[in-house]
Amino acid sequence: MKMNCPEYEILSQKLKQHENTITQLLVILAASNKKISDLNKRQIDLEHRVTFPLSSPPVEFVIETTPKPFMTPQMKE
Numbered sequence: 001m002k003m004n005c006p007e008y009e010i011l012s013q014k015l016k017q018h019e020n021t022i023t024q025l026l027v028i029l030a031a032s033n034k035k036i037s038d039l040n041k042r043q044i045d046l047e048h049r050v051t052f053p054l055s056s057p058p059v060e061f062v063i064e065t066t067p068k069p070f071m072t073p074q075m076k077e
Helices: 005-051
Strands: none
Touching: none
16 A cells, blocks of 8 residues: 555654644643652651650550459449
C-alpha cells in the first residue's frame, strides 16, 4: 500500500501530536506522583509527631489481668 505525500504528511503530523500529548500526560503523571509522595511523607511525619510528641514524656499503660471482686458498700463491713 503506497501513500501519497499528503496522506503521509497528515499521518506524520497526527503521530507527532500524539507523541506530544503522551509526553504532556507523562509530565502530569510524574508531577502528580511527586505530590502524592510528598503528601504521604508529610502524613507519616504528622502521625509520628502525634504518636511520639517531642515535648511530652512517654506514657506507660498498665493493664490488670486478674479480676477484682465486686464489693458493694454493704459487703465492706
